[in-house]
Amino acid sequence: MAAEASRAAGALKPPTAPAAAPPAPEPAVDTRTWIAIFAAILGVFMAILDIQVTNASLREIRGSLSATVEEGSWMTTSYLAAEVVVIPLTAFFVRVFSARVYMLGNVALFLVFSTLCGYAWNLPSMIVFRALQGFTGGALIPTAMTLILTRLPPSKRTIGLAWLMLSSTMAPAFGPTLGGILTNLYGWPSIFFINWAPGMLMLAGLAYGLGREPLQLKLLREADWPAIASMAIGLGSLIVFLEEGNSKDWFASDLIRGCALAALLGIVAWVAILQTRDKPFVNLSLFARRTFGVSSLVGAAAGMGLYGSTFVLPLFLSEIAGYNSLRIGEVIMWMGLPQIVMMPLAAAFAKRFDNRVLCSIGLLLFAGSCFMNSTMDATTGYDQLVFSQVLRALGQPLIVLTLSNFAIHRVELTNLSSASGLYNMARILGGAVGTAILATTITLREHFHSARLGESVSLFSGAVQERLEQLTGRFVAQGSDPVSAGQQAMVALDHLVRRESYVMAYNDCFFILGCVLTGSIAVMWLADRVIAGGK
Known part of the structure; x- marks a missing residue:
């Protein structure tokens, strides 16, 4: 009886749950894959560097090509417009040509067009070669991110993204420095020829590290060319509108009005056409996902801060402090050097803490570094700017790395290429929008401050009269007659007012950047809680 009862009790026991299967081990990453990824990251550095590297040498390039300041700005505009247009297309082109062929082809063409830029014989030829350079260089940015996301297991992606983000933030910091050094030593063509050094390393690394894959050229016949054309017209026109608008007094120019209309119609047509497609070449619906949309919006604000600060600060150092390109580079470089130490720490923190907290920090x-720069005066120089640059360098890795983690959070493997392209497009567009806003702010606020200061500089003021007497005496001592010395004193006083007006306008720009970055903290907390490598 006891035995029967025991058997009956055993039969009534619920079945034991099977032991949970251990998680499948992640595949090991071989050396060839790491070589390919680091070669691709080098390409990102080279492509972004070439946006900034010409800024320190524009005066020499314009002089050689007999171009005005306004005409010379097209060298940067054409590069940036082509870069923004090609970024959303990279996922499609990778499917058509394979990652290996597409990346090798773009690197080779980038080197050819860089060389042609160095040999440009006039401004139109330079603009064309810069556009072709931007079209091939821009493709290297999202493809590098796609390689990291598709070739590395989740536990390794954070370190890969850390190196990628380091290259994208270091390039704007070192671009003016490198351009100034090369121009001073070897002339401006050298800033284009130097691309052959990293370019050959890239070609070797990609050729060795990426395996051959079949081409799918038939996709070119099936491509959604109306959507691609409308996107190219819309984004290209938008960049021209943003980059050239301030110098042409915005809507007072027929060109700017035309670009604004073309940008509006092109982008609306692009979005509308893609909504009717079952398989669009880029998945714009990713923007509707809360976390991806937040990462793109905050990424645009961070791009505004990064490109805006590297636009305004060199202007201040050149126009107010009187620094040459090499000295400007020494200041800007402090925005890059500490990141070499900070980025690995950011990668480690991203695996342990809520990325929203890290991004907010x-x-x-x-933002704090921008607010520090909003209190500059005409005597501010290298010593007073280093700390704010270091503070900026400590914050940037925490921003760019965590935002890339948000951009890929819960994104399916089939959408990773689209996510990479759209996120990078948003970041670069944010930089373009920010630069346009700041350029306009400098113009408007300089006029405002000049008018306000001019109201207080009255010839009936005892302080003004005393200052004019001092300046007149100085010019008389230098050999001028009393009448000419008086006129020179008035001119010098006017220059002093204009100088202080520009200083205040630059301060306003940094204050705006600080407010935008601070406001982005609230937006950041709309995203999901993310820990790199977690769920």
């Missing part, structure tokens, strides 16, 4: 540091 980074935004706060970056």
Whole structure:
């Protein structure tokens, strides 16, 4: 009886749950894959560097090509427009040509067009070669991110993204420095020829590290060319509108009005056409996902801060402090050097802490550095700017790395290429929008401050009369007659007012950047909680 009862009780026991299967081990990453990824990251550095590297040498290039300041700006505009247009197309072109063929082809063409830029014989030829350079260089940015996301297991992606983000933030910091050094030593063509050094390393690394894959050229016949054409017209026109608008007094120019209309119609047509497609070449619906949309929006704000600060600060150092390109580079470089140490720490923190917290800290540091720069005066120089640059360098890795983690959070493997392209497009567009806003702010606020200061500089003021007497005496001592010396004193006083007006306008720009970055902290907390490598 006891035995029967025991058997009956055993039969009534619920079945034991099977032991949970251990998680499948991640595949090991071989050396060839790491070589390919680091070669691709080198390409990102080279492509972004070439946006900034010409800024320190524009005066020499314009002189050689007999171009005005306004005409010379097209060298940067054409590069940036082509870069923004090609970024959303990279996922499609990778499917058509394979990652290996597409990346090798773009690197080779980038080197050819860089060389042609060095040999440009007039401004139109330079603009064309810069556009072709931007079209091939821009493709290297999202393809590098796609390689990291598709060739590395989740546990390794954070370190790969960390190196990628380091290259994208270091390039704007070192671009003016490198351009100034090369121009001073070897002339401006050398800033284009130097691309052959990293370019050959890239070609070797990609050829060795990426395996051959079949081409799918038939996709070219099936491509959605109306959507691609409308996108190219819309984004290209938008960049021209943003980059050239301030110098042409915005809507007072027929060109700017035309670009604004073309940008509006092109982008609306692009979005409308893609909504009717079952398989669009880029998945714009990713923007509707809360976390991806937040990462793109905050990424645009961070791009505004990064490109805006590297636009305004060199202007201040050149126009107010009187620094040459090499000395400007020494200041800007402090925005890059500390990142070499900070980026690995950011990668480690991203695996342990809520990325929203880390991004908020980074935004706060970056905003704090901008607010520090909003109190500059005409005597501010290298010693007073180093700390704010270091503070900026500590914040940027926390921002860019965590934002890339948000951009890929819960994104399916089939959408990773689209996510990479759209996120990078948003970041670069944010930089273009920010630069346009700041350029306009400098113009408007300089006029405002000049008018306000001019109201207080009255010839009936005792302080003004005393200052004019001092300046007149100085010019008389230098050999001028009393009448000419008086006129020179008035001119010098006017220059002093204009100088202080520009200083105040630059301060306003940094204050705007600080406010935008601070406001982005609230937006950041709309995203999901993310820990790199977690769920």
